[in-house]
Amino acid sequence: MTSTIAASETVESMTAPDAALAIETRGLVKRFGTQLAVNDVNLSVPRGSVFGFLGPNGSGKTTTIRVLLGLAAATGGSVRVLGEEMPDRLASVLPRIGALVEGPGFYPFLSGTANLHRLDSADRFASPATRTARVKAALERVGLSHAAGKKVHAYSLGMKQRLGIANALLMPRELLVLDEPTNGLDPQGTREVRTLVRSLAADGITVFVSSHLLDEIELMCTHAAVMSVGRIVAQGTLDELRRTGEVYVRIITPDDDLARAALAELGIAAGYPVGGRLSALLPDPSIAPETIVSALVAAGARVRGFDIEGATLEDRFVALTGEGFDVAQ
Amino acid sequence: MSLNSVSTARSVPETDTGPASPSGGSLLRSELIVLFRRGRTLAMLGALAAIPIMIALAIKLSPAKLSAAKGPPFLDQVSNNGLFLVVTALLISLPLFLPLTIGVVAGDTIAGEASLGTLRYLLIAPAGRIRLLLVKYAGVAAFCFVGTAVVAITGTLVGLAFFPVGRVTLLSGDTVGIGEAIGRLSLVSSFVFVSLLGLSAIGLFISTLTVVPVGAMAATVVMSVVVQILDALPQLGWLHPWLFSHYWIDFADLLRQPISFASFGENALLQLGYIVVFGALAIGRFASKDVLS
Numbered sequence: 001m002t003s004t005i006a007a008s009e010t011v012e013s014m015t016a017p018d019a020a021l022a023i024e025t026r027g028l029v030k031r032f033g034t035q036l037a038v039n040d041v042n043l044s045v046p047r048g049s050v051f052g053f054l055g056p057n058g059s060g061k062t063t064t065i066r067v068l069l070g071l072a073a074a075t076g077g078s079v080r081v082l083g084e085e086m087p088d089r090l091a092s093v094l095p096r097i098g099a100l101v102e103g104p105g106f107y108p109f110l111s112g113t114a115n116l117h118r119l120d121s122a123d124r125f126a127s128p129a130t131r132t133a134r135v136k137a138a139l140e141r142v143g144l145s146h147a148a149g150k151k152v153h154a155y156s157l158g159m160k161q162r163l164g165i166a167n168a169l170l171m172p173r174e175l176l177v178l179d180e181p182t183n184g185l186d187p188q189g190t191r192e193v194r195t196l197v198r199s200l201a202a203d204g205i206t207v208f209v210s211s212h213l214l215d216e217i218e219l220m221c222t223h224a225a226v227m228s229v230g231r232i233v234a235q236g237t238l239d240e241l242r243r244t245g246e247v248y249v250r251i252i253t254p255d256d257d258l259a260r261a262a263l264a265e266l267g268i269a270a271g272y273p274v275g276g277r278l279s280a281l282l283p284d285p286s287i288a289p290e291t292i293v294s295a296l297v298a299a300g301a302r303v304r305g306f307d308i309e310g311a312t313l314e315d316r317f318v319a320l321t322g323e324g325f326d327v328a329q
Numbered sequence: 330m331s332l333n334s335v336s337t338a339r340s341v342p343e344t345d346t347g348p349a350s351p352s353g354g355s356l357l358r359s360e361l362i363v364l365f366r367r368g369r370t371l372a373m374l375g376a377l378a379a380i381p382i383m384i385a386l387a388i389k390l391s392p393a394k395l396s397a398a399k400g401p402p403f404l405d406q407v408s409n410n411g412l413f414l415v416v417t418a419l420l421i422s423l424p425l426f427l428p429l430t431i432g433v434v435a436g437d438t439i440a441g442e443a444s445l446g447t448l449r450y451l452l453i454a455p456a457g458r459i460r461l462l463l464v465k466y467a468g469v470a471a472f473c474f475v476g477t478a479v480v481a482i483t484g485t486l487v488g489l490a491f492f493p494v495g496r497v498t499l500l501s502g503d504t505v506g507i508g509e510a511i512g513r514l515s516l517v518s519s520f521v522f523v524s525l526l527g528l529s530a531i532g533l534f535i536s537t538l539t540v541v542p543v544g545a546m547a548a549t550v551v552m553s554v555v556v557q558i559l560d561a562l563p564q565l566g567w568l569h570p571w572l573f574s575h576y577w578i579d580f581a582d583l584l585r586q587p588i589s590f591a592s593f594g595e596n597a598l599l600q601l602g603y604i605v606v607f608g609a610l611a612i613g614r615f616a617s618k619d620v621l622s
């Protein structure tokens with residue numbers, strides 16, 4: 001398969017369940033009243049991958065995750081997780097999954113250790129004999145040992161987030177679903193999560209991580225899907241996502257108005273500068289770089305830097321989900 | 330998508346070392362620990378314990394002897410025999426204080442977990458939805474038992490400490506020894522405990538309808554008040570045998586000679602009916618509910 005960018009392209013050929021997929025949804029739909037939160041989503045998460053699930057706020061990422069974990073029922077379509085039909089096989093699949101969904105949720109009046117004991121006791125397959133040791137190991141793995149005995153209401157958001165990850169790691173898992181795992185973490189914590197995800201992936205665990213932070217996905221993931229307004233608009237390996245044949249021109253100039261006008265004459269539409277840098281999609285890659293530079297100079301724009309390069313994940317993301325602050329409806 | 334390299338490297342984690350050892354009792358034990366270690370629960374039990382103490386102090390400190398006509402039934406008998414303090418305290422707690430505390434505990438069962446965000450983590454653990462409901466109901470029932478026991482035991486201890494205790498004159502006029510009297514009081518306490526189980530099931534059901542625990546608590550308490558008002562309206566006589574509070578004060582039947590278990594049985598059957606109906610409603614609602622909190 002050369003390209004799996006558009007989800008719709010892959011559907012027809014993949015109707016048979018694929019054992020190599022940790023998560024597989026076909027035509028997944030979730031409707032709340034009249035609102036279509038998830039619309040015909042076809043996710044294919046390969047086993048062993050670190051899969052980034054990208055999308056603006058409100059695009060339906062968390063709703064999709066809730067359906068995957070059986071917290072909410074799908075309105076239509078099929079879901080297979082770890083090769084098993086969901087939600088029929090929920091009881092046998094869920095023990096193999098560790099998850100952090102929409103932020104941590106804990107009893108504020110209990111200590112970190114007591115909270116993990118409580119949630120572990122809900123898992124019928126978790127042995128009470130090893131519980132204390134497993135709780136201790138999970139707290140150690142997320143760097144919370146020092147605060148294990150403190151009540152959770154005294155925890156910072158970052159500490160609760162770590163405790164949430166520790167809960168996902170209480171048992172050996174085959175799949176980890178982490179919804180915005182670095183939310184509320186300091187830069188140090190963000191790095192630790194990244195390292196943790198890499199080490200889990202090295203153990204062969206599939207990690208499905210949702211985020212709206214592109215850098216995070218770019219640093220951690222092998223695969224990604226982009227969701228926008230309830231639909232998957234792109235899916236594949238990170239390289240496949242970036243490699244679209246599109247070429248961008250980047251110009252560093254203090255005279256962005258002049259430069260924009262000059263580019264417009266060449267048929268290139270540039271947006272507003274970010275960090276003193278203009279960025280624009282080259283509609284026609286045959287336009288020579290020197291043509292652009294001389295046009296800029298002729299227009300009186302001081303060119304301090306110039307580059308022509310392929311799309312970054314951010315370019316793709318913005319192209320797919322739109323720019324600006326509009327939260328998807 | 331090339332995933333051959335990763336998929337071959339995948340090591341299947343061992344989910345269990347031996348054969349699956351289901352630890353079904355674990356969740357119930359954890360539920361009871363969380364419930365009874367919680368400050369709020371302890372405060373409510375403390376308030377229940379204060380009821381017999383307050384009654385005892387009021388009787389002890391009031392100079393005039395009460396006439397039998399005034400105040401709640403049995404109150405005038407307490408100064409003659411301390412064991413009647415238990416009956417008086419249960420009688421006073423049953424219409425309001427016990428339903429109030431049970432409203433708090435039962436209303437909190439599912440809605441409380443939802444508002445803390447722990448419900449989704451219990452479900453993906455996975456606790457199992459029906460198992461979670463059963464454990465939650467068992468927790469409320471345990472609270473009903475402990476709440477009643479706290480009133481009864483405090484009543485006994487305070488009664489013994491403050492008032493003379495001797496042979497007890499029953500409502501039928503017969504007298505029985507202390508041993509027999511304590512047995513009767515245990516029966517009365519069991520009657521009160523059983524009386525609360527129907528309301529507990531209603532509270533559990535209401536709790537599955539919302540993510541706002543205070544709302545579920547208030548609604549459960551309101552239910553108990555409304556039903557008792559309906560039970561007091563003679564025009565609604567046809568409805569009375571179906572109201573869960575209908576037999577509540579009939580525990581007096583256990584204080585007669587010969588002892589009559591008829592109202593105990595009718596009450597238990599009625600409460601069982603409420604448990605079945607509202608338990609089924611709770612399961613029906615919760616089993617298919619989208620957990621979005």
